[in-house]
Amino acid sequence: MNNLESTHWISKRSNQQWLEKMASYLLLIFLAFLFTAPILFVLMGSLKPDELVLSEASTLKAFIPQQVSLENYHDVFERVKFGRFFFNSLLINSTIVVSGLIVNSLAGYAFARLRWRGRSLLLVIVIALMILPFEAIAVPLFFQITLLGLQNTYIAQILPFVANAFSIYLFYTFFVDLPKELEEAAYIDGASTFRTFVEVIMPVSKPAFATVAILTFLTQWGSFLWSLMITIDEKVRPLPLAIATFQTLPPIQWGDIMSFGVMMVTPILMVFLLFQKWFVKGVASTGTKG
Numbered sequence: 001m002n003n004l005e006s007t008h009w010i011s012k013r014s015n016q017q018w019l020e021k022m023a024s025y026l027l028l029i030f031l032a033f034l035f036t037a038p039i040l041f042v043l044m045g046s047l048k049p050d051e052l053v054l055s056e057a058s059t060l061k062a063f064i065p066q067q068v069s070l071e072n073y074h075d076v077f078e079r080v081k082f083g084r085f086f087f088n089s090l091l092i093n094s095t096i097v098v099s100g101l102i103v104n105s106l107a108g109y110a111f112a113r114l115r116w117r118g119r120s121l122l123l124v125i126v127i128a129l130m131i132l133p134f135e136a137i138a139v140p141l142f143f144q145i146t147l148l149g150l151q152n153t154y155i156a157q158i159l160p161f162v163a164n165a166f167s168i169y170l171f172y173t174f175f176v177d178l179p180k181e182l183e184e185a186a187y188i189d190g191a192s193t194f195r196t197f198v199e200v201i202m203p204v205s206k207p208a209f210a211t212v213a214i215l216t217f218l219t220q221w222g223s224f225l226w227s228l229m230i231t232i233d234e235k236v237r238p239l240p241l242a243i244a245t246f247q248t249l250p251p252i253q254w255g256d257i258m259s260f261g262v263m264m265v266t267p268i269l270m271v272f273l274l275f276q277k278w279f280v281k282g283v284a285s286t287g288t289k290g
Contacts, residue, residue: 037063039265042258046072050255072259079249079256081234082263085242090267092157092238093220097213099162104212105205107163108171109197113183123172129165135225142229152232161220167212174208175201210275221268239264 040063045053047068076082110116111123141160150156178201186196202209224240231237243264247257 042261045255046259046262048072048255050253053254053258072253072255073263075253075256076246076260076263080242080246082242082260084234085237085239086263088154088236089221089238089240092154093217095154095158096161096220097216099158100164100167100216101209101213103163104167105171105202105209106197107168109175109201111168111172112175112178114193126165126168130169132165138225138229145230151230152236154236156230157227157236157238160226161223164216167216170212170215171205171208174205178204214272214275217271218268 044063044065047070048065049067049069050072052065052067107126111119111126145151145156145160150159182200182204183196186200191199222240223238224244227238227241228244231241234242243257243260246260
């Protein structure tokens with residue numbers, strides 16, 4: 001009798017665990033759909049004829065296009081200089097990322113390894129700057145750029161964002177816990193500080209570089225306020241400002257707007273997917289230190 005009761009209890013427990021697992025999976029599927037629904041809606045809307053985008057928005061047909069067409073994408077290139085806007089964003093963001101990696105990594109290494117007067121005070125200032133929103137300095141920075149005659153230029157959209165307090169701090173937290181034996185061995189071989197950084201520290205810091213690169217690219221690719229303030233001419237206009245003006249350009253066609261949005265988001269998705277492995281490693285390594 002005891003064996004029967006034990007078998008019954010085990011069977012009941014197994015069924016309960018199976019139901020709990022299924023409930024968890026269903027909840028996760030529902031949440032995944034909830035968070036991805038806007039993206040799917042935009043993607044599917046970009047492939048539909050314009051007259052069906054809003055008419056099917058309140059039904060499941062919004063996620064299952066009956067007619068698939070790339071006409072909306074063609075219309076975007078016909079109506080605006082999308083290629084020019086894409087080039088502007090790519091040039092601006094790539095320059096910010098590459099220059100930022102060089103400047104911020106060197107600054108982070110100087111804070112983590114070198115000993116110089118005023119180091120602690122400057123590190124506190126860098127940490128304090130992390131909580132300062134860009135909106136707080138946007139107007140003074142605008143007047144400074146205007147006085148220098150750099151308004152409506154690539155330089156005005158790049159230079160203010162090369163040095164970044166958050167990126168410096170991320171590099172600092174990564175470098176400060178690296179084994180000092182790596183550098184000591186290089187110094188014994190006669191390597192200078194800069195050569196040690198380039199040949200010894202950088203190769204083992206790929207996760208940190210990937211993390212900073214991705215975060216910088218994601219942040220700057222969607223930056224809108226500064227480009228709105230500083231640019232006038234279409235020749236230097238980036239994608240965030242371009243889509244803001246495009247969605248008010250008559251005639252208003254939602255299929256074209258969604259196509260513009262899909263093409264704007266695609267580079268961000270590609271960058272994240274390509275460097276996802278390094279990004280996860282970098283977040284894990286910097287997030288568990290200090």
